[in-house]
Amino acid sequence: MSTVNATNIVTDALVGNASANAITVRGEGSATTSLQQGLAKFWSNWDGESTVATRDSFNQSGLTDNGTGDYTTAFTNNMSNNDYAHLCTCDSANGHIMEIEREAYNTTSQCRSYAFDVNPSVTDVDVAVASVLGDLA
Amino acid sequence: MSTIVTDTLQGKTSATSITLPTTTNIGSTPLVSASANSMTIRGEGSAVTNIQQGLCKAWSMYNHSTEATLDSFNQSSATDTSTGVFTWATTNNFASVNWVASSNLHADNANNDVSMVHSGTRSTNGAATDKATTGSSWYAKNSSNSGFDSKLAGYMAFGDLA
Numbered sequence: 001m002s003t004v005n006a007t008n009i010v011t012d013a014l015v016g017n018a019s020a021n022a023i024t025v026r027g028e029g030s031a032t033t034s035l036q037q038g039l040a041k042f043w044s045n046w047d048g049e050s051t052v053a054t055r056d057s058f059n060q061s062g063l064t065d066n067g068t069g070d071y072t073t074a075f076t077n078n079m080s081n082n083d084y085a086h087l088c089t090c091d092s093a094n095g096h097i098m099e100i101e102r103e104a105y106n107t108t109s110q111c112r113s114y115a116f117d118v119n120p121s122v123t124d125v126d127v128a129v130a131s132v133l134g135d136l137a
Numbered sequence: 138m139s140t141i142v143t144d145t146l147q148g149k150t151s152a153t154s155i156t157l158p159t160t161t162n163i164g165s166t167p168l169v170s171a172s173a174n175s176m177t178i179r180g181e182g183s184a185v186t187n188i189q190q191g192l193c194k195a196w197s198m199y200n201h202s203t204e205a206t207l208d209s210f211n212q213s214s215a216t217d218t219s220t221g222v223f224t225w226a227t228t229n230n231f232a233s234v235n236w237v238a239s240s241n242l243h244a245d246n247a248n249n250d251v252s253m254v255h256s257g258t259r260s261t262n263g264a265a266t267d268k269a270t271t272g273s274s275w276y277a278k279n280s281s282n283s284g285f286d287s288k289l290a291g292y293m294a295f296g297d298l299a
Contacts, residue, residue: 027298028174028189031229037210038192083208085196085291087241097252100243100289114244120280133196133293134208 041084042132044073048090048115048125069115069122070101073130077137078108084134088113090125098128108137189298194236195227196293201277201286218274221284226272229298234268236296242277243289253277253290270299 014035016022023035044057052065062074086106090098095118105112111132115125148154176188197209204217213228240253253275277287 025176025188025192026174027192027194027229029232029297029299031298033189033192033194033229033298034210035188035192037196038194040193081208083198085198085208085293086289087239087291087293089239089241100241100291103243103289106289116244118280131293133193133210134198 037133040131040133041077041079041136042073042075042111042130044130046071046073046128048128050124066112067122069124070112071115071128072105072110072112074110075108075132079132080108080135080137082106082108084111084132086111086113086130086132088128088130090115090129091127093126094118094123096123096125098125098130190295193293193295194229194231194298195225195238196291197225198289198291199223199225200288201290202288212272217286219284220286221277222274223290224272224274225292227270231270231294232297232299234270236268236294238273238292238294240275240290240292242287242291245285245287253287253292 014023021036024032025035025038027033040058042057042059044060044063045055046057046063047053047055048065048069048071052063052071054060054063057063057073059076060073061076062072064072064074066072084106086100088098088100090096096115097117098113098115100106101112101114111130113128113130114122115128116122146155174189177185178188180186193210195209195211197212197215198207199205199209199215200207201217201221201223204215204223206212206215209215211228213226215223215225218224242253275290275292277285277290279285
């Protein structure tokens with residue numbers, strides 16, 4: 001194993017050497033962790049009320065309002081499978097919570113989030129947030 | 138392949154500048170900073186952020202109904218403990234119990250599911266354990282505050298590795 005000692009590395013892209021898809025980073029202690037696996041592959045913050053609109057996002061190609069409290073966010077770069085960790089949340093007004101829509105709706109190209117209140121009844125939410133960790137295609 | 142054995146390389150035109158080929162192989166090189174545990178990366182603007190602190194240290198999508206881990210990172214095992222409760226263990230442990238995590242379930246109308254929380258916050262769940270450096274237990278509950286096995290129980294954890 002070679003070691004590069006440097007204060008600053010100036011580059012636009014990082015690619016693994018032994019394996020293009022695996023770069024190891026030493027963590028806060030002595031253990032190492034995977035750079036690729038630790039990166040969020042998608043995140044989005046959107047307004048889910050009457051005029052549904054994305055406030056900010058990463059790796060999102062589209063946002064679809066499927067109906068009350070039901071949103072689909074599409075990826076620009078797809079995932080390799082639909083087993084990724086999709087987590088979503090929303091503002092807490094009226095006991096709102098947001099969860100993964102039924103399992104069949106999450107695909108390699110999109111994930112679907114579903115908001116409802118404490119009753120529970122589906123509801124539109126002002127602040128909706130989703131993120132994905134997993135394997136890119 | 139020839140070998141140059143030297144202690145110092147010096148540029149000819151400029152003593153402090155040497156041009157390397159477009160592709161220069163320097164072996165299999167993990168990124169290790171001078172302080173080993175702290176590397177920075179310039180963010181989207183002018184500020185810099187910490188790579189180690191920003192990386193997710195563990196994540197998983199678990200089907201509690203079939204007790205199968207669909208996909209995961211830094212999870213050595215996920216075990217059914219009781220209805221609604223499963224315990225996951227890390228491959229590489231955390232440095233302390235002060236790591237943070239968020240979780241999610243799939244919308245299950247039949248169960249009126251509400252949320253998934255660290256089961257260590259509840260004392261009535263039998264074998265469920267408090268959050269530890271080696272993992273934790275999660276408890277999926279419905280609107281009646283009863284546990285149920287979710288088909289999609291996901292979590293992600295951030296914090297300091299040991």
